[in-house]
Amino acid sequence: MERIFGRTNGLKPSEKKRLVNLYNRRVPPNRLLTAELARTLAALSAELGKPIALLLDRGGRVLRVAVGDARELPVPESALVETRLSGYRLLHTHLGAGGLSRPDLSVLFLHRLDVIAALDVVQGQPGPLHLALLSPPKAIEEDWQILPSRPYHEYLDWDLGAAVAALEEELSRQARILDLRDGAGERAVLVGIDRGEGVQAEMDLAELVELARTAGAVVAHKELVYRPSLDPRYAVGRGKVDELVSQAYHQNAGTLIFGIELSPAQARELEAVTGLKVLDRTQLILDIFAQHARTPEAKVQVELAQLKYLLPRLVGQGRALSRLGGGIGTRGPGETKLELDRRRLQDRIAELSRKLKEISLRRQEARRQRDRAGVPIVGVVGYTNAGKTTLMHALARKGDQGENKLFATLRPLTRRGFLPGLGEVLYTDTVGFIRRMPEDLLEAFRSTLEELRDADVLLHVLDASQEGALERYQVVEALLAELGVEAPRILVLSKADAAGGFDLEFLKERLGGLPVSALKGQGLEELKQAIAGRLRAMGVRPAAWACPPAAAYAVE
Incomplete structure:
Protein backbone atom coordinates (compact mmCIF):
# COMPACT_ATOMS: atom_id res chain seq x y z
CA MET A 1 0.00 0.00 0.00
CA GLU A 2 1.24 3.50 -0.83
CA ARG A 3 2.18 5.59 2.18
CA ILE A 4 0.22 8.56 3.43
CA PHE A 5 2.53 11.27 4.82
CA GLY A 6 1.88 14.05 7.29
CA ARG A 7 -0.66 14.27 10.12
CA THR A 8 -2.35 10.89 9.86
CA ASN A 9 -3.16 10.39 13.55
CA GLY A 10 -6.87 9.83 14.18
CA LEU A 11 -7.74 8.93 10.59
CA LYS A 12 -10.26 6.13 10.12
CA PRO A 13 -9.36 3.16 7.90
CA SER A 14 -11.97 4.25 5.37
CA GLU A 15 -10.48 7.75 5.24
CA LYS A 16 -7.00 6.36 4.77
CA LYS A 17 -8.28 4.18 1.93
CA ARG A 18 -9.79 7.22 0.18
CA LEU A 19 -6.47 9.03 0.54
CA VAL A 20 -4.59 6.05 -0.87
CA ASN A 21 -6.96 6.04 -3.87
CA LEU A 22 -5.56 9.46 -4.80
CA TYR A 23 -2.44 7.63 -6.03
CA ASN A 24 -4.57 6.25 -8.86
CA ARG A 25 -5.45 9.71 -10.18
CA ARG A 26 -3.94 10.98 -13.42
CA VAL A 27 -3.67 14.53 -14.72
CA PRO A 28 -2.83 15.39 -18.36
CA PRO A 29 0.91 16.15 -18.57
CA ASN A 30 0.47 19.80 -19.56
CA ARG A 31 -2.34 20.53 -17.09
CA LEU A 32 -2.23 21.39 -13.42
CA LEU A 33 -5.41 19.60 -12.36
CA THR A 34 -8.77 18.33 -13.57
CA ALA A 35 -12.23 19.37 -12.41
CA GLU A 36 -12.83 15.90 -10.96
CA LEU A 37 -9.59 15.99 -8.94
CA ALA A 38 -10.40 19.50 -7.66
CA ARG A 39 -13.86 18.39 -6.44
CA THR A 40 -12.47 15.23 -4.87
CA LEU A 41 -9.74 17.08 -2.97
CA ALA A 42 -12.14 19.77 -1.74
CA ALA A 43 -14.72 17.25 -0.51
CA LEU A 44 -12.16 15.01 1.20
CA SER A 45 -10.35 17.94 2.80
CA ALA A 46 -13.62 19.36 4.15
CA GLU A 47 -14.63 15.96 5.52
CA LEU A 48 -11.31 15.43 7.29
CA GLY A 49 -11.09 19.02 8.44
CA LYS A 50 -7.46 19.03 7.32
CA PRO A 51 -5.60 20.24 4.23
CA ILE A 52 -4.39 17.66 1.72
CA ALA A 53 -1.26 17.91 -0.42
CA LEU A 54 -0.33 16.04 -3.60
CA LEU A 55 3.02 15.82 -5.36
CA LEU A 56 2.85 15.05 -9.10
CA ASP A 57 5.52 14.48 -11.74
CA ARG A 58 5.52 15.92 -15.25
CA GLY A 59 3.64 12.91 -16.53
CA GLY A 60 0.70 13.81 -14.29
CA ARG A 61 1.21 10.84 -11.92
CA VAL A 62 0.62 11.30 -8.20
CA LEU A 63 3.88 10.45 -6.41
CA ARG A 64 3.05 11.37 -2.81
CA VAL A 65 -0.02 12.16 -0.73
CA ALA A 66 0.10 13.98 2.59
CA VAL A 67 -2.37 15.23 5.18
CA GLY A 68 -1.30 18.78 5.95
CA ASP A 69 0.11 21.79 4.16
CA ALA A 70 2.98 21.95 1.66
CA ARG A 71 5.60 21.52 4.40
CA GLU A 72 4.12 18.15 5.40
CA LEU A 73 4.85 16.68 1.97
CA PRO A 74 8.43 15.35 1.64
CA VAL A 75 9.78 16.14 -1.81
CA PRO A 76 12.06 13.35 -3.06
CA GLU A 77 15.62 14.24 -3.93
CA SER A 78 16.18 14.70 -7.65
CA ALA A 79 19.34 14.66 -9.75
CA LEU A 80 19.35 18.46 -9.65
CA VAL A 81 20.78 20.27 -12.65
CA GLU A 82 21.25 23.93 -11.80
CA THR A 83 19.68 25.13 -15.05
CA ARG A 84 16.55 22.99 -14.70
CA LEU A 85 13.54 22.68 -12.42
CA SER A 86 12.97 19.58 -10.32
CA GLY A 87 10.13 18.23 -12.48
CA TYR A 88 7.65 18.12 -9.58
CA ARG A 89 4.44 20.09 -9.09
CA LEU A 90 2.71 20.48 -5.73
CA LEU A 91 -1.05 20.90 -5.31
CA HIS A 92 -2.62 21.33 -1.88
CA THR A 93 -5.84 22.57 -0.33
CA HIS A 94 -6.49 25.50 2.01
CA LEU A 95 -9.45 25.33 4.38
CA GLY A 96 -9.64 29.10 4.48
CA ALA A 97 -8.95 32.02 2.16
CA GLY A 98 -5.61 33.77 2.15
CA GLY A 99 -3.67 32.56 -0.85
CA LEU A 100 -0.14 31.16 -0.81
CA SER A 101 1.72 31.44 2.48
CA ARG A 102 5.36 32.26 2.96
CA PRO A 103 6.12 28.59 3.82
CA ASP A 104 4.41 27.58 0.56
CA LEU A 105 6.69 29.88 -1.42
CA SER A 106 9.74 28.63 0.47
CA VAL A 107 8.87 25.04 -0.50
CA LEU A 108 8.54 26.15 -4.13
CA PHE A 109 11.91 27.87 -4.09
CA LEU A 110 13.99 25.43 -2.08
CA HIS A 111 12.83 22.41 -4.11
CA ARG A 112 12.72 24.23 -7.47
CA LEU A 113 9.22 22.96 -8.13
CA ASP A 114 7.67 23.46 -11.54
CA VAL A 115 4.70 25.10 -9.81
CA ILE A 116 2.96 25.23 -6.45
CA ALA A 117 -0.83 25.62 -6.25
CA ALA A 118 -3.18 26.18 -3.32
CA LEU A 119 -6.89 25.37 -3.80
CA ASP A 120 -9.27 27.14 -1.39
CA VAL A 121 -12.05 24.93 -0.04
CA VAL A 122 -15.32 26.82 0.34
CA GLN A 123 -18.14 24.86 2.01
CA GLY A 124 -16.78 21.59 0.71
CA GLN A 125 -16.44 22.89 -2.84
CA PRO A 126 -13.31 23.96 -4.77
CA GLY A 127 -12.93 27.74 -4.78
CA PRO A 128 -10.19 30.10 -5.99
CA LEU A 129 -6.84 28.65 -7.09
CA HIS A 130 -3.58 30.38 -6.20
CA LEU A 131 -0.44 29.67 -8.29
CA ALA A 132 3.23 30.55 -8.09
CA LEU A 133 6.26 29.73 -10.26
CA LEU A 134 9.91 30.57 -9.88
CA SER A 135 11.12 33.80 -11.45
CA PRO A 136 13.99 33.78 -13.94
CA PRO A 137 17.25 34.28 -11.99
CA LYS A 138 17.61 38.05 -12.22
CA ALA A 139 18.82 39.88 -9.16
CA ILE A 140 16.27 42.71 -9.52
CA GLU A 141 13.28 40.36 -9.33
CA GLU A 142 11.67 38.31 -6.56
CA ASP A 143 12.56 34.65 -6.34
CA TRP A 144 9.03 33.71 -7.40
CA GLN A 145 6.16 35.09 -9.44
CA ILE A 146 2.61 34.79 -8.09
CA LEU A 147 -0.09 34.49 -10.72
CA PRO A 148 -3.51 36.14 -10.24
CA SER A 149 -5.93 34.16 -8.07
CA ARG A 150 -8.90 32.92 -10.11
CA PRO A 151 -11.73 30.40 -9.80
CA TYR A 152 -10.19 26.98 -10.25
CA HIS A 153 -12.08 26.20 -13.47
CA GLU A 154 -10.35 29.11 -15.24
CA TYR A 155 -7.01 27.30 -14.76
CA LEU A 156 -8.21 23.92 -16.06
CA ASP A 157 -6.98 24.71 -19.58
CA TRP A 158 -3.85 26.62 -18.49
CA ASP A 159 -0.83 25.27 -20.39
CA LEU A 160 1.53 24.35 -17.56
CA GLY A 161 3.96 22.60 -19.92
CA ALA A 162 4.49 25.77 -21.97
CA ALA A 163 5.06 27.86 -18.82
CA VAL A 164 7.65 25.39 -17.47
CA ALA A 165 9.42 25.11 -20.84
CA ALA A 166 9.66 28.90 -21.11
CA LEU A 167 11.08 29.18 -17.58
CA GLU A 168 13.66 26.44 -18.18
CA GLU A 169 14.73 28.09 -21.43
CA GLU A 170 15.28 31.34 -19.53
CA LEU A 171 17.23 29.47 -16.86
CA SER A 172 19.46 27.95 -19.53
CA ARG A 173 19.94 31.30 -21.23
CA GLN A 174 20.97 32.96 -17.97
CA ALA A 175 23.38 30.07 -17.30
CA ARG A 176 25.00 30.53 -20.70
CA ILE A 177 25.43 34.24 -20.04
CA LEU A 178 27.08 33.54 -16.69
CA ASP A 179 29.36 30.91 -18.25
CA LEU A 180 30.48 33.40 -20.89
CA ARG A 181 31.11 36.03 -18.23
CA ASP A 182 32.80 33.89 -15.57
CA GLY A 183 33.90 30.76 -17.42
CA ALA A 184 32.45 27.27 -17.30
CA GLY A 185 32.80 25.16 -14.19
CA GLU A 186 31.09 24.19 -10.99
CA ARG A 187 29.64 27.44 -9.67
CA ALA A 188 29.84 28.03 -5.93
CA VAL A 189 28.73 30.53 -3.31
CA LEU A 190 31.45 31.13 -0.69
CA VAL A 191 30.62 31.96 2.91
CA GLY A 192 33.24 33.39 5.24
CA ILE A 193 32.44 33.79 8.93
CA ASP A 194 33.77 36.67 11.03
CA ARG A 195 33.68 35.71 14.72
CA GLY A 196 35.29 38.97 15.72
CA GLU A 197 38.61 38.58 13.86
CA GLY A 198 38.06 41.66 11.68
CA VAL A 199 40.75 41.99 8.99
CA GLN A 200 41.88 38.39 9.52
CA ALA A 201 38.37 37.18 8.59
CA GLU A 202 38.59 39.16 5.33
CA MET A 203 41.95 37.58 4.53
CA ASP A 204 40.54 34.14 5.33
CA LEU A 205 37.70 34.75 2.87
CA ALA A 206 40.21 35.82 0.20
CA GLU A 207 42.16 32.62 0.87
CA LEU A 208 38.92 30.61 0.58
CA VAL A 209 38.41 32.15 -2.86
CA GLU A 210 41.86 30.95 -3.93
CA LEU A 211 41.18 27.49 -2.51
CA ALA A 212 37.89 27.27 -4.41
CA ARG A 213 39.49 28.37 -7.67
CA THR A 214 42.33 25.90 -7.21
CA ALA A 215 39.73 23.16 -6.72
CA GLY A 216 38.16 24.12 -10.05
CA ALA A 217 35.17 26.10 -8.84
CA VAL A 218 33.84 29.29 -10.37
CA VAL A 219 33.23 31.73 -7.51
CA ALA A 220 29.76 33.02 -8.30
CA HIS A 221 29.33 34.97 -5.06
CA LYS A 222 31.25 35.48 -1.83
CA GLU A 223 29.96 36.84 1.43
CA LEU A 224 31.44 37.52 4.85
CA VAL A 225 28.94 36.88 7.65
CA TYR A 226 29.48 38.41 11.08
CA ARG A 227 28.61 35.72 13.58
CA PRO A 228 30.28 35.90 17.04
CA SER A 229 28.78 32.52 17.96
CA LEU A 230 27.79 29.84 15.45
CA ASP A 231 24.25 28.58 15.14
CA PRO A 232 24.30 24.90 16.25
CA ARG A 233 22.07 23.83 13.33
CA TYR A 234 22.82 26.14 10.43
CA ALA A 235 26.14 27.78 11.45
CA VAL A 236 25.04 31.21 10.15
CA GLY A 237 21.35 31.10 11.12
CA ARG A 238 18.28 30.11 9.13
CA GLY A 239 17.56 33.58 7.79
CA LYS A 240 21.06 33.96 6.35
CA VAL A 241 20.85 30.46 4.87
CA ASP A 242 17.70 31.48 2.96
CA GLU A 243 19.57 34.53 1.62
CA LEU A 244 22.46 32.33 0.49
CA VAL A 245 20.08 29.95 -1.28
CA SER A 246 18.58 32.93 -3.09
CA GLN A 247 22.06 34.05 -4.15
CA ALA A 248 22.84 30.53 -5.35
CA TYR A 249 19.68 30.51 -7.45
CA HIS A 250 20.31 33.89 -9.03
CA GLN A 251 23.97 33.04 -9.68
CA ASN A 252 23.14 29.55 -11.02
CA ALA A 253 25.32 27.97 -8.32
CA GLY A 254 24.88 24.43 -7.06
CA THR A 255 27.44 24.47 -4.23
CA LEU A 256 27.80 26.27 -0.89
CA ILE A 257 31.33 26.40 0.53
CA PHE A 258 31.86 27.51 4.13
CA GLY A 259 35.19 28.84 5.36
CA ILE A 260 35.01 26.88 8.63
CA GLU A 261 34.81 23.20 9.50
CA LEU A 262 31.16 22.28 9.83
CA SER A 263 30.02 19.68 12.32
CA PRO A 264 28.37 16.57 10.82
CA ALA A 265 24.98 17.76 12.11
CA GLN A 266 25.40 21.23 10.59
CA ALA A 267 26.40 19.77 7.21
CA ARG A 268 23.34 17.49 7.18
CA GLU A 269 20.95 20.28 8.16
CA LEU A 270 22.36 22.69 5.59
CA GLU A 271 22.09 20.15 2.76
CA ALA A 272 18.55 19.26 3.81
CA VAL A 273 17.32 22.83 3.97
CA THR A 274 19.13 24.19 0.89
CA GLY A 275 19.03 21.26 -1.53
CA LEU A 276 22.59 22.27 -2.54
CA LYS A 277 25.94 20.54 -2.20
CA VAL A 278 27.49 21.83 1.02
CA LEU A 279 31.25 21.75 1.62
CA ASP A 280 33.42 23.13 4.37
CA ARG A 281 37.00 24.37 4.25
CA THR A 282 38.47 21.01 5.25
CA GLN A 283 36.64 19.17 2.45
CA LEU A 284 37.84 21.79 -0.01
CA ILE A 285 41.48 21.37 1.02
CA LEU A 286 41.18 17.58 0.92
CA ASP A 287 39.73 17.82 -2.59
CA ILE A 288 42.67 19.95 -3.76
CA PHE A 289 45.09 17.42 -2.33
CA ALA A 290 43.18 14.64 -4.11
CA GLN A 291 43.50 16.50 -7.43
CA HIS A 292 47.24 16.97 -7.02
CA ALA A 293 48.05 13.51 -5.65
CA ARG A 294 50.04 11.78 -8.38
CA THR A 295 52.40 9.40 -6.61
CA PRO A 296 51.21 6.26 -4.77
CA GLU A 297 52.44 7.76 -1.50
CA ALA A 298 50.49 10.99 -1.95
CA LYS A 299 47.35 9.07 -2.91
CA VAL A 300 47.60 6.94 0.24
CA GLN A 301 48.10 10.02 2.42
CA VAL A 302 45.16 11.91 0.90
CA GLU A 303 42.81 8.93 0.99
CA LEU A 304 43.66 8.27 4.63
CA ALA A 305 42.90 11.89 5.55
CA GLN A 306 39.63 11.82 3.61
CA LEU A 307 38.41 8.61 5.20
CA LYS A 308 39.26 9.83 8.70
CA TYR A 309 37.29 12.99 7.96
CA LEU A 310 34.39 10.95 6.60
CA LEU A 311 34.19 8.38 9.41
CA PRO A 312 32.24 10.49 11.96
CA ARG A 313 30.02 11.79 9.14
CA LEU A 314 28.75 8.44 7.88
CA VAL A 315 25.47 8.56 9.79
CA GLY A 316 22.75 10.40 7.90
CA GLN A 317 24.88 11.48 4.95
CA GLY A 318 21.96 10.87 2.61
CA ARG A 319 22.31 13.20 -0.34
CA ALA A 320 26.07 13.58 0.10
CA LEU A 321 26.66 9.83 -0.21
CA SER A 322 24.25 9.25 -3.07
CA ARG A 323 25.25 12.23 -5.20
CA LEU A 324 26.58 11.14 -8.57
CA GLY A 325 28.55 13.00 -11.20
CA GLY A 326 31.66 13.87 -9.19
CA GLY A 327 32.74 17.47 -8.80
CA ILE A 328 34.38 19.42 -5.99
CA GLY A 329 34.42 17.54 -2.71
CA THR A 330 33.81 14.10 -4.26
CA ARG A 331 37.29 13.28 -5.58
CA GLY A 332 39.71 10.94 -3.90
CA PRO A 333 38.63 7.56 -2.58
CA GLY A 334 35.65 7.47 -4.92
CA GLU A 335 31.94 6.88 -4.61
CA THR A 336 32.21 3.21 -3.68
CA LYS A 337 34.45 3.96 -0.72
CA LEU A 338 32.10 6.67 0.50
CA GLU A 339 29.37 4.03 0.75
CA LEU A 340 31.40 1.63 2.86
CA ASP A 341 29.95 0.88 6.24
CA ARG A 342 31.79 1.95 9.35
CA ARG A 343 33.52 -1.40 9.92
CA ARG A 344 34.91 -1.65 6.41
CA LEU A 345 35.91 2.00 6.56
CA GLN A 346 37.92 1.37 9.71
CA ASP A 347 39.56 -1.64 8.06
CA ARG A 348 40.56 0.53 5.12
CA ILE A 349 41.97 3.20 7.44
CA ALA A 350 44.02 0.55 9.24
CA GLU A 351 45.37 -0.75 5.92
CA LEU A 352 46.34 2.73 4.74
CA SER A 353 48.00 3.48 8.08
CA ARG A 354 50.08 0.32 7.68
CA LYS A 355 51.13 1.40 4.17
CA LEU A 356 52.17 4.80 5.49
CA LYS A 357 54.33 3.15 8.14
CA GLU A 358 56.06 1.13 5.43
CA ILE A 359 56.62 4.30 3.40
CA SER A 360 58.00 6.02 6.50
CA LEU A 361 60.49 3.17 7.01
CA ARG A 362 61.66 3.43 3.40
CA ARG A 363 62.12 7.17 3.84
CA GLN A 364 64.18 6.62 6.96
CA GLU A 365 66.48 4.27 5.04
CA ALA A 366 66.84 6.80 2.23
CA ARG A 367 67.70 9.49 4.79
CA ARG A 368 70.34 7.24 6.37
CA GLN A 369 71.94 6.73 2.96
CA ARG A 370 72.05 10.49 2.43
CA ASP A 371 73.59 10.93 5.87
CA ARG A 372 76.31 8.40 5.02
CA ALA A 373 77.04 10.33 1.83
Missing part, protein backbone atom coordinates in the same frame (compact mmCIF):
# COMPACT_ATOMS: atom_id res chain seq x y z
CA GLY A 374 77.71 13.38 3.99
CA VAL A 375 75.90 15.80 1.65
CA PRO A 376 74.29 18.76 3.51
CA ILE A 377 70.50 19.01 3.28
CA VAL A 378 68.71 22.32 2.83
CA GLY A 379 64.96 22.06 3.54
CA VAL A 380 62.55 24.45 1.83
CA VAL A 381 59.36 25.25 3.75
CA GLY A 382 56.68 27.89 3.66
CA TYR A 383 53.03 28.75 3.26
CA THR A 384 51.33 27.22 0.26
CA ASN A 385 51.96 29.07 -3.01
CA ALA A 386 54.82 31.05 -1.46
CA GLY A 387 57.14 30.18 -4.37
CA LYS A 388 59.06 27.23 -2.87
CA THR A 389 59.16 25.09 -6.04
CA THR A 390 60.19 28.04 -8.21
CA LEU A 391 62.97 28.89 -5.77
CA MET A 392 64.21 25.30 -5.78
CA HIS A 393 64.31 25.32 -9.57
CA ALA A 394 66.36 28.52 -9.51
CA LEU A 395 68.80 27.20 -6.88
CA ALA A 396 69.27 23.70 -8.31
CA ARG A 397 68.68 24.55 -11.99
CA LYS A 398 66.53 21.44 -12.27
CA GLY A 399 62.93 20.38 -11.82
CA ASP A 400 59.61 22.10 -12.34
CA GLN A 401 59.21 25.83 -12.60
CA GLY A 402 56.29 25.75 -10.17
CA GLU A 403 52.65 26.76 -10.62
CA ASN A 404 50.65 29.69 -9.34
CA LYS A 405 48.21 27.53 -7.39
CA LEU A 406 47.75 26.25 -3.86
CA PHE A 407 49.25 22.89 -2.86
CA ALA A 408 50.80 22.26 -6.29
CA THR A 409 53.49 20.12 -4.61
CA LEU A 410 52.50 17.18 -2.39
CA ARG A 411 55.42 14.76 -2.55
CA PRO A 412 58.86 15.72 -1.22
CA LEU A 413 61.13 16.87 -4.03
CA THR A 414 64.89 16.49 -3.59
CA ARG A 415 67.25 18.21 -6.03
CA ARG A 416 71.04 18.41 -6.13
CA GLY A 417 72.58 21.84 -6.15
CA PHE A 418 75.98 23.47 -5.78
CA LEU A 419 77.18 26.19 -3.45
CA PRO A 420 80.38 28.01 -4.53
CA GLY A 421 83.20 27.41 -2.09
CA LEU A 422 81.34 24.61 -0.33
CA GLY A 423 80.27 21.99 -2.88
CA GLU A 424 77.22 19.82 -3.36
CA VAL A 425 74.02 20.19 -1.32
CA LEU A 426 70.55 18.63 -1.49
CA TYR A 427 67.50 20.89 -1.61
CA THR A 428 64.30 19.25 -0.27
CA ASP A 429 60.85 20.74 -0.83
CA THR A 430 57.73 19.62 1.06
CA VAL A 431 53.99 20.23 1.01
CA GLY A 432 52.99 23.82 1.73
CA PHE A 433 51.37 24.85 5.00
CA ILE A 434 48.12 26.72 5.51
CA ARG A 435 46.31 28.35 8.40
CA ARG A 436 44.14 25.89 10.32
CA MET A 437 45.68 22.91 8.54
CA PRO A 438 43.20 20.00 8.83
CA GLU A 439 44.47 17.77 11.63
CA ASP A 440 43.80 14.53 9.73
CA LEU A 441 45.76 15.87 6.77
CA LEU A 442 48.69 16.98 8.91
CA GLU A 443 48.78 13.56 10.55
CA ALA A 444 48.66 11.75 7.19
CA PHE A 445 51.54 13.83 5.82
CA ARG A 446 53.60 13.62 9.01
CA SER A 447 55.98 11.05 7.50
CA THR A 448 56.54 13.39 4.55
CA LEU A 449 57.14 16.37 6.81
CA GLU A 450 59.64 14.40 8.88
CA GLU A 451 62.10 15.13 6.07
CA LEU A 452 62.41 18.59 7.60
CA ARG A 453 63.83 17.24 10.85
CA ASP A 454 66.94 15.95 9.05
CA ALA A 455 67.64 19.24 7.29
CA ASP A 456 70.83 21.02 8.27
CA VAL A 457 69.34 24.39 7.32
CA LEU A 458 65.76 25.45 6.56
CA LEU A 459 64.83 28.07 3.99
CA HIS A 460 61.57 29.58 5.20
CA VAL A 461 60.06 31.00 2.02
CA LEU A 462 57.67 33.89 2.69
CA ASP A 463 55.69 35.55 -0.10
CA ALA A 464 56.51 39.21 0.47
CA SER A 465 53.91 40.35 -2.08
CA GLN A 466 51.02 38.72 -0.20
CA GLU A 467 48.79 40.66 2.17
CA GLY A 468 49.03 39.19 5.65
CA ALA A 469 52.59 37.90 5.13
CA LEU A 470 53.44 38.39 8.80
CA GLU A 471 50.53 36.19 9.89
CA ARG A 472 51.55 33.52 7.37
CA TYR A 473 55.08 33.54 8.74
CA GLN A 474 53.70 32.91 12.21
CA VAL A 475 51.49 30.05 10.95
CA VAL A 476 54.48 28.25 9.40
CA GLU A 477 56.68 28.75 12.44
CA ALA A 478 53.92 27.42 14.73
CA LEU A 479 53.50 24.29 12.60
CA LEU A 480 57.27 23.71 12.52
CA ALA A 481 57.33 23.94 16.30
CA GLU A 482 54.44 21.46 16.50
CA LEU A 483 56.40 19.05 14.27
CA GLY A 484 59.49 19.41 16.44
CA VAL A 485 61.65 20.95 13.69
CA GLU A 486 64.58 22.83 15.23
CA ALA A 487 66.97 23.34 12.29
CA PRO A 488 68.38 26.87 11.92
CA ARG A 489 66.35 29.07 9.58
CA ILE A 490 67.11 31.48 6.77
CA LEU A 491 64.12 33.63 5.91
CA VAL A 492 63.63 34.18 2.16
CA LEU A 493 61.35 37.08 1.18
CA SER A 494 60.23 35.65 -2.15
CA LYS A 495 58.52 37.46 -5.05
CA ALA A 496 60.38 40.60 -4.04
CA ASP A 497 59.91 42.05 -7.53
CA ALA A 498 56.11 42.01 -7.03
CA ALA A 499 56.15 43.32 -3.44
CA GLY A 500 55.66 46.94 -2.60
CA GLY A 501 58.73 48.75 -1.33
CA PHE A 502 57.10 49.69 1.97
CA ASP A 503 55.87 46.12 2.58
CA LEU A 504 59.32 44.70 1.85
CA GLU A 505 61.02 47.13 4.23
CA PHE A 506 58.42 46.42 6.90
CA LEU A 507 59.08 42.66 6.71
CA LYS A 508 62.85 43.16 6.72
CA GLU A 509 62.55 45.38 9.79
CA ARG A 510 60.26 42.98 11.66
CA LEU A 511 61.66 39.60 10.58
CA GLY A 512 64.93 40.19 8.76
CA GLY A 513 65.34 37.99 5.70
CA LEU A 514 66.79 38.19 2.20
CA PRO A 515 64.67 39.65 -0.64
CA VAL A 516 64.70 37.25 -3.60
CA SER A 517 62.98 37.04 -6.97
CA ALA A 518 63.46 33.49 -8.24
CA LEU A 519 61.85 34.29 -11.60
CA LYS A 520 64.17 37.22 -12.28
CA GLY A 521 67.23 35.79 -10.52
CA GLN A 522 67.46 38.67 -8.07
CA GLY A 523 69.12 37.94 -4.74
CA LEU A 524 69.98 34.31 -5.56
CA GLU A 525 73.74 34.75 -5.18
CA GLU A 526 73.31 36.47 -1.82
CA LEU A 527 71.03 33.62 -0.72
CA LYS A 528 73.56 30.97 -1.76
CA GLN A 529 76.29 32.79 0.17
CA ALA A 530 74.03 32.95 3.24
CA ILE A 531 73.32 29.20 3.01
CA ALA A 532 77.01 28.38 2.59
CA GLY A 533 77.93 30.65 5.50
CA ARG A 534 75.35 29.02 7.78
CA LEU A 535 76.56 25.53 6.84
CA ARG A 536 80.21 26.45 7.39
CA ALA A 537 79.28 27.86 10.81
CA MET A 538 77.78 24.45 11.60
CA GLY A 539 81.07 22.73 10.77
CA VAL A 540 80.39 21.65 7.17
CA ARG A 541 83.72 21.58 5.30
CA PRO A 542 84.15 22.40 1.61
CA ALA A 543 84.07 19.48 -0.84
CA ALA A 544 87.21 18.25 -2.61
CA TRP A 545 86.30 20.16 -5.76
CA ALA A 546 85.59 23.86 -5.89
CA CYS A 547 83.66 23.95 -9.16
CA PRO A 548 80.38 22.14 -9.89
CA PRO A 549 80.86 19.04 -12.08
CA ALA A 550 78.75 18.77 -15.20
CA ALA A 551 76.66 16.01 -13.61
CA ALA A 552 75.77 18.07 -10.56
CA TYR A 553 72.67 19.45 -12.20
CA ALA A 554 71.80 16.33 -14.18
CA VAL A 555 71.15 13.82 -11.41
CA GLU A 556 68.12 14.02 -9.18
